[in-house]
Amino acid sequence: MQDRNLFISAMRNVATPVTIVTTNGATGSHGATVSAMCSLSADPASLLICLNRQSRILAMIEENGAFCVNVIAEGQDDVAMAFAGAPRTTPRKFTTPDWNQENPNALPVLRNAAATFQCAYKKTQSFGSHQIIVGTVLDTTASDHAPLVYHQGGFCTLPRERS
Ligand SMILES: Cc1cc2nc3c(=O)[nH]c(=O)nc-3n(C[C@H](O)[C@H](O)[C@H](O)COP(=O)(O)O)c2cc1C
Numbered sequence: 001m002q003d004r005n006l007f008i009s010a011m012r013n014v015a016t017p018v019t020i021v022t023t024n025g026a027t028g029s030h031g032a033t034v035s036a037m038c039s040l041s042a043d044p045a046s047l048l049i050c051l052n053r054q055s056r057i058l059a060m061i062e063e064n065g066a067f068c069v070n071v072i073a074e075g076q077d078d079v080a081m082a083f084a085g086a087p088r089t090t091p092r093k094f095t096t097p098d099w100n101q102e103n104p105n106a107l108p109v110l111r112n113a114a115a116t117f118q119c120a121y122k123k124t125q126s127f128g129s130h131q132i133i134v135g136t137v138l139d140t141t142a143s144d145h146a147p148l149v150y151h152q153g154g155f156c157t158l159p160r161e162r163s
Pocket of ligand 1: 018037058
């Protein structure tokens, strides 16, 4: 079996997106910073996110039946940090002008994000400490703003030049 620390160390070299996953509905609204997100299928358009079993947003997504994955753009580091970490009792609000909730599920959608994906919750698959959440995409936005990436424990911007 792979050594846990070596696994974590090697994973620090993997660049990931930085997203804020939001939800709204019967249990109220909430958001959490999530880097474990990827495309699942184009037919149907769907994606997955991985959430720690301890995260509050997990049960809320399942109950609300909808969520939005907001892919953070350059300059939105502060928004990402506002939706991560302790204190776990602090409610995370969507009162700033950064957020638009004018959509059928009133999901908090981040203005000027690199991309956003409003999703219908489909299923949860358990593995280890995490739960894999699958959603089918109801609506998307895509902008010219470059995404922020997470690498070696910090936020990075992408080089302008493409190889
Ligand atoms: C850059 C970054 C990426 C993160 N990625 C994830 C992730 O993929 N899955 C996860 O469960 N938590 C992730 N977290 C931790 C959650 O944001 C954090 O535990 C948050 O407090 C969960 O909120 P909740 O318990 O209110 O749902 C990440 C945190 C940061 C700063």
